[in-house]
Amino acid sequence: MGKYLRFAIPLVIFVAMAVFLWRGLYLKPSEVPSPLIGKPAPDFLLPQLDDPQKQFGKRDLLGKVTLLNVWASWCASCKVEHPILMDLSRAGLVQIYGLNYKDTREEANDVLTRAGNPYVVNAFDEFGKVGIDFGVYGVPETYVIDKKGIIRYKVIGPVTYENLQKDVLPLVKELQG
């Protein structure tokens, strides 16, 4: 038994490495995990996109499970994501709020007029300050926020049918109780 031990050691090391490397194939290193998961969403109050006289802030998100979608008219992936958000809003499973990020009112409203408006309301984050508080580093990003205003999940990149089905909607259902 002892003389087979020296063959077992490289084999064990190889198997251990293979497991880690295999696991590594499924990791996405460019996705930066958010430190805000499990923490309260940053408090914010911004003018609304369609009406500068009105405001939309964190307080409007409380009391229900919501999605906060960060988007902009100049963002290509947002155009890909948009029809999916339209479907989601029509399904009525969860309310979608928007954070319009570093955009102009004109161009953003133009998108909503042309492609449809899946949002309950949009906040106009002209300079991206609120985005920084949320840890936004690219667009689009979508946050799942619970009834108490705690961030529970962050979708990095566009919402897809796949990540809705696998990650977002089950969580939303669970949070809705």
Added chain:
Amino acid sequence: MKLGLRVLLIALLLPTMAWANPPQRDLPPNPMDTDPAIRARVLAMGHELRCLVCQNQTLDASPSDFANDMRREIAEQMAKGLSDQEVKKYLTDRYGDYILYRPEVKSSTALLWYGPFVLMLVGGGVVALLALRSRKRANNTPLSTNEQQRITSLLHAKQEEKQG
């Protein structure tokens, strides 16, 4: 490029995130431009931070819009009186440890920082052990009579060669 291939390429690239051409806006003056001390601090800190869009670059080296925004934000926080350490905490609170280009030395990164040295010691130790063991084995194994004779005759042959 063939049309089909082009379409495929575009379809593959679309799902990536886009930081393309945000519009110009009117902003209050950047403290980096008005205060040289802050400018120096921001540029220095830029070496220590990661651009999250071009993730292998420091914030300092990145020309991306995100990097510009970060530098401005850092400048504004410094203008409010935050120290360098406080600014770093401000950023890691929002973006996590990954925004620090140089990972902090703490319990969760101990393996990263000390791992290579530990491995070197272990490797060196194994090599030393093997070398010692093989030398000991060489010293402990006496020469057989046959080997003894062959060495003696070879040595004599060498001596004769030199003298002859």
